[in-house]
Amino acid sequence: MGEGKNWRTVILRISALRVKSFLHEANGARLTHRFAPAFLGMLFYNSRRDEPATPERWVAARFGRMCLIPTRTEAWQLLCEYTQNENLRKHALAVEACVRAYARKFGADEEFWGITALLHDFDYERWPNEERHPTEGHPSEGAKILRERGYPEEMIRAILAHADYTGVPRTSLLEHVLFACDELAGFLTACALVKPNKSIHEVEPASVQKKLKDKAFARGVNRDDVRRGAEELGIPLEEHIGFCIQAMRSIADQLGLAGHASAPARPADSAAQGGAD
Numbered sequence: 001m002g003e004g005k006n007w008r009t010v011i012l013r014i015s016a017l018r019v020k021s022f023l024h025e026a027n028g029a030r031l032t033h034r035f036a037p038a039f040l041g042m043l044f045y046n047s048r049r050d051e052p053a054t055p056e057r058w059v060a061a062r063f064g065r066m067c068l069i070p071t072r073t074e075a076w077q078l079l080c081e082y083t084q085n086e087n088l089r090k091h092a093l094a095v096e097a098c099v100r101a102y103a104r105k106f107g108a109d110e111e112f113w114g115i116t117a118l119l120h121d122f123d124y125e126r127w128p129n130e131e132r133h134p135t136e137g138h139p140s141e142g143a144k145i146l147r148e149r150g151y152p153e154e155m156i157r158a159i160l161a162h163a164d165y166t167g168v169p170r171t172s173l174l175e176h177v178l179f180a181c182d183e184l185a186g187f188l189t190a191c192a193l194v195k196p197n198k199s200i201h202e203v204e205p206a207s208v209q210k211k212l213k214d215k216a217f218a219r220g221v222n223r224d225d226v227r228r229g230a231e232e233l234g235i236p237l238e239e240h241i242g243f244c245i246q247a248m249r250s251i252a253d254q255l256g257l258a259g260h261a262s263a264p265a266r267p268a269d270s271a272a273q274g275g276a277d
């Protein structure tokens, strides 16, 4: 009897989800396509969570995430509101492209991962936090803003965890991917800018690995973070570098790294890359 009541509650919540999803769709958010995976996921539970995975709790968690996740347009506007520097915006786009590519590789929620990556440094220009304070400045100030907006904790946690000094340990795949792509995307940009055509199409993994050993080149990039990023993913560094080069090539024009002989973006890449609104 009690179990039947629980399921009636679940069905009622699902109906509410449908209405909410429709309303979001009407506002331009792409949520309807998430409903079917959410329903199936509810049936099989969310194995990534530690707490008891009751259907009701699963739906509540999923419902909250679906309601509060920003659209990419909203995320881009937030980034631009706090970040005037074009290079920082391009860095956000580069990391987004890499993280989106990994989301596709791992079969994860590409939109959610991409938006998280786009926002990972949005507060950096205003609060650079050179002293690396664990709870003030970047990325903690940004996290406060995201929380005020009601954005998902899963997203905020990944953003906090990409900076070791916050003390937030990386546990989810998204957190590992964001960390692995952040510093490397910066290094690949530096590698492209010293090429004759300043093009990411001229950058190859072998030359990147050689430059990683050159301490005088791109001193600001933490080599240890680059290596640890690949290790955390369990992917050989050369493969990780090649993967991120391909991802950045897909939006070379937006990154200002297309050079004179830029290759046209492949349809699969351009469909998934997002890009600046």
Ligand SMILES: [Fe+2]
Binding pocket: 091, 095, 120, 121, 182, 183
């Ligand atoms: Fe970054």
